[in-house]
Amino acid sequence: MAGARYLKIWVGGAILLTLLVCGLAAPYLAPYDPQEQVLEHRLRPPTFAGQGPGPHWLGTDNLGRDILSRIIYGSRISLLVGATTVILAGLLGCLLGALAGYFGNLTDEIISKITEIFLAFPFLLLAIALMAFLGQGLVNLIVALMMSRWVQYCRVVRGEVLSLKERDFVVAARALGGRDLYVLVRHVVPNTLASVTVIATFAMAIVIIAEASLSFLGLGVPTHIPTWGSMLSEGRVYMYRAPWLTIFPGFAIFVTVFGINLLGDGLRDILDPKLRGRR
Amino acid sequence: MGGKSSAINRREFLKRGALGLGALAASPLARKSWAASKDRVTILHGIGPDSLNPYAHSASPTYGIWQHIYEPLVEVDYARKEFYGVLAESWEFQGKKWVFRLKKGIRFHNGAPLTSKDVVFSINRMKNDKASLQRSNFRDVVEMQTPDDHTVIITTKTPKAVFLDRLHNRFMMSKAAADKYGDQVDQHPAGTGPYKFVSWERGGNLVMTRNDDYWGPKAEIKEVVYRKVGEDAARVAGLLAGQGDVINNVPVDEIPRLGSHPRVRVEKVAGLRMYFLAMNVTLKPFDNKFVRQAVNYCIDPQAIIKYIYDGNGYMVDGPVPSHVIGHNPNLKRYPNDPKKARELLAKAGFSNGVEVKLYFSPDRYPKAREICQVIADQLLKGGIKTELVSQEFVIFWGKDGVNGGKLPFYYVGRPFIDTDTLYDQYFQSGVTRRIGYSNPEFDRLMKEQQATGDQKKRVAILQETGRILMEDVPFVPLYNLAEVYGAARNIVWKARPDEKILTSEMKIKS
Numbered sequence: 001m002a003g004a005r006y007l008k009i010w011v012g013g014a015i016l017l018t019l020l021v022c023g024l025a026a027p028y029l030a031p032y033d034p035q036e037q038v039l040e041h042r043l044r045p046p047t048f049a050g051q052g053p054g055p056h057w058l059g060t061d062n063l064g065r066d067i068l069s070r071i072i073y074g075s076r077i078s079l080l081v082g083a084t085t086v087i088l089a090g091l092l093g094c095l096l097g098a099l100a101g102y103f104g105n106l107t108d109e110i111i112s113k114i115t116e117i118f119l120a121f122p123f124l125l126l127a128i129a130l131m132a133f134l135g136q137g138l139v140n141l142i143v144a145l146m147m148s149r150w151v152q153y154c155r156v157v158r159g160e161v162l163s164l165k166e167r168d169f170v171v172a173a174r175a176l177g178g179r180d181l182y183v184l185v186r187h188v189v190p191n192t193l194a195s196v197t198v199i200a201t202f203a204m205a206i207v208i209i210a211e212a213s214l215s216f217l218g219l220g221v222p223t224h225i226p227t228w229g230s231m232l233s234e235g236r237v238y239m240y241r242a243p244w245l246t247i248f249p250g251f252a253i254f255v256t257v258f259g260i261n262l263l264g265d266g267l268r269d270i271l272d273p274k275l276r277g278r279r
Numbered sequence: 280m281g282g283k284s285s286a287i288n289r290r291e292f293l294k295r296g297a298l299g300l301g302a303l304a305a306s307p308l309a310r311k312s313w314a315a316s317k318d319r320v321t322i323l324h325g326i327g328p329d330s331l332n333p334y335a336h337s338a339s340p341t342y343g344i345w346q347h348i349y350e351p352l353v354e355v356d357y358a359r360k361e362f363y364g365v366l367a368e369s370w371e372f373q374g375k376k377w378v379f380r381l382k383k384g385i386r387f388h389n390g391a392p393l394t395s396k397d398v399v400f401s402i403n404r405m406k407n408d409k410a411s412l413q414r415s416n417f418r419d420v421v422e423m424q425t426p427d428d429h430t431v432i433i434t435t436k437t438p439k440a441v442f443l444d445r446l447h448n449r450f451m452m453s454k455a456a457a458d459k460y461g462d463q464v465d466q467h468p469a470g471t472g473p474y475k476f477v478s479w480e481r482g483g484n485l486v487m488t489r490n491d492d493y494w495g496p497k498a499e500i501k502e503v504v505y506r507k508v509g510e511d512a513a514r515v516a517g518l519l520a521g522q523g524d525v526i527n528n529v530p531v532d533e534i535p536r537l538g539s540h541p542r543v544r545v546e547k548v549a550g551l552r553m554y555f556l557a558m559n560v561t562l563k564p565f566d567n568k569f570v571r572q573a574v575n576y577c578i579d580p581q582a583i584i585k586y587i588y589d590g591n592g593y594m595v596d597g598p599v600p601s602h603v604i605g606h607n608p609n610l611k612r613y614p615n616d617p618k619k620a621r622e623l624l625a626k627a628g629f630s631n632g633v634e635v636k637l638y639f640s641p642d643r644y645p646k647a648r649e650i651c652q653v654i655a656d657q658l659l660k661g662g663i664k665t666e667l668v669s670q671e672f673v674i675f676w677g678k679d680g681v682n683g684g685k686l687p688f689y690y691v692g693r694p695f696i697d698t699d700t701l702y703d704q705y706f707q708s709g710v711t712r713r714i715g716y717s718n719p720e721f722d723r724l725m726k727e728q729q730a731t732g733d734q735k736k737r738v739a740i741l742q743e744t745g746r747i748l749m750e751d752v753p754f755v756p757l758y759n760l761a762e763v764y765g766a767a768r769n770i771v772w773k774a775r776p777d778e779k780i781l782t783s784e785m786k787i788k789s
Binding site: 035037039040042062063064136218222223224234236237238239240241 | 511512530532533536582585586587641648649651652653655656665666667668669
């Protein structure tokens with residue numbers, strides 16, 4: 001079933017790539033300024049070129065802003081928050097995990113206890129608490145999500161390193177006189193990357209949903225920046241009168257998360273040694 | 280097994296057990312599904328009490344909640360724009376003195392009779408309780424005397440013609456209860472009102488039951504449940520599902536849907552609350568008059584009323600709406616002129632525009648988030664870049680927010696029937712920290728009108744004070760809105776313009 005495996009990666013990758021293009025080329029793709037309010041045109045249903053006063057392919061929202069443009073711009077926030085959080089959390093988690101696993105003893109004790117403390121809180125609850133404490137803002141949002149996301153990396157990397165450091169090639173590297181830092185960076189960490197990549201893709205999907213949830217609750221980025229979560233939040237009052245306010249951003253979140261999960265799934269199929277054996 | 284000696288066999292045990300469990304489960308279920316019964320009304324409200332201290336707030340709907348349990352000396356007849364006595368039988372304005380005579384034969388829920396000592400105790404608590412948000416009303420009170428059990432003489436520093444307004448919504452509690460419970464008195468609320476306290480959970484239900492020994496006409500409905508439901512959509516859904524019988528702040532978009540529902544009706548009334556944007560003149564850049572005027576030139580309330588409220592609002596043309604005492608028909612609002620705003624900004628030294636933060640509480644006022652976004656857009660056209668900051672009402676309104684004088688620019692509403700109420704609370708020096716405005720000429724006129732017993736003269740001075748305010752504009756007057764409620768059709772009730780939902784004014788049709 002190698003074909004299906006690669007299909008997952010292709011489809012997931014294509015969705016992620018589309019998102020990336022949308023985010024990067026937002027000013028060229030969006031037909032309108034996402035902030036531009038035209039109150040006279042509020043709550044217009046989706047219309048196509050030639051119909052009505054202006055083509056709003058996905059309709060307009062409660063303040064007469066073009067929904068398609070807001071979704072395109074919203075992809076920037078989702079992508080930015082998703083990618084930055086995953087990378088930063090990954091760096092922090094991998095570093096601490098590698099230290100804990102490689103040095104063991106007291107270092108391991110301390111780092112493991114810290115991860116346990118973080119694991120004691122449900123992910124979203126921790127993020128909400130941190131946002132309430134730090135206040136609204138893009139940087140704060142990324143920090144809050146990172147703080148609640150690094151633990152997974154740390155646990156997995158620690159486990160991998162624990163087993164890797166007993167392997168012959170690591171022992172050999174040390175026997176040849178390699179210092180700890182050299183052995184860690186050159187021989188141990190590169191071998192954990194497969195698992196880290198898989199965690200990262202799933203984490204990205206989770207972080208995008210978390211960003212939308214926090215924005216929905218009014219705890220995410222400031223109100224004037226369009227995000228999918230805040231679009232849902234503002235549109236829910238109009239669920240009966242103008243359902244397109246919630247359907248389209250909701251669909252955008254769904255497709256994105258679906259695509260990333262697909263990609264992660266495909267990557268795991270290829271990289272996981274246990275599954276690899278069944279090829 | 281199951282010998283004759285055992286009292287019940289297995290089958291019987293299961294039967295009885297099931298019955299018992301059923302009964303247990305049914306009681307809370309009944310509470311929910313039979314909400315619109317003859318005996319109970321459930322009110323789903325956007326805000327609820329944050330504590331059991333009846334003085335630790337200053338929000339109109341919350342006064343309405345407490346008014347079930349506690350009562351004031353006087354209340355307003357909105358149709359006639361005048362006061363009538365509730366606990367007070369009569370009153371007299373004698374220069375620096377106000378003499379109140381209390382009604383006789385009124386008893387608190389704890390059985391103690393209402394006396395002048397309770398009034399003095401309550402006012403002292405409003406003045407001195409650290410948590411009180413109502414103390415500014417009594418800042419001029421220098422002495423209170425109780426010549427007999429039913430007379431209170433209140434002396435003020437200077438003559439205070441508007442004192443009745445300060446007593447509006449000031450509730451009287453039992454001194455006997457306070458003597459008995461000390462610090463814990465709020466856990467045992469004892470007022471004179473038509474309903475008695477039963478229980479309260481923070482963020483949950485406030486339950487009250489009818490006071491069958493009430494001194495006045497008894498309420499018809501036996502039990503009231505106030506439940507805080509912050510979300511507009513959740514309140515509407517709750518009403519439609521029968522979980523609540525009355526809801527407040529119905530979004531105007533839901534009016535058609537509620538109106539055509541077989542079990543629910545819409546209740547509308549022109550509200551007393553004037554919405555405005557407050558600018559704290561002690562904080563940058565609002566310390567500059569030109570900036571404040573520029574903000575005024577940017578705002579177009581008509582667009583908000585038309586598009587966001589579907590026409591359910593009334594623009595304020597001048598410092599106060601035309602239906603209140605003290606309105607001056609010659610004072611007009613700043614026209615909508617973004618170009619003029621840019622000129623004024625340049626004059627203030629902000630030729631490249633200016634950045635501000637606008638604070639609002641999304642659950643407190645209807646559609647606040649949308650309105651503030653429209654306002655931000657209107658400000659942008661005049662060169663003012665606005666960042667919106669959304670806050671929980673408790674934080675927004677508290678010591679780190681509006682009442683601590685910490686917010687530079689915020690969206691707020693104040694209900695009033697007499698212009699003095701607004702001016703005193705927001706603009707007179709040293710009364711509250713909400714705006715930090717201070718103008719000696721304004722203060723002088725305010726003191727003068729507050730001391731003037733002749734209503735005509737007092738109104739003339741009030742109209743003059745408005746002129747100063749329109750020049751300094753520490754605020755942007757916006758509009759009054761229609762107060763929109765949803766209610767079960769079997770509830771006979773007329774909404775009040777002051778946002779209070781008083782169950783004693785309701786009946787349930789059988």
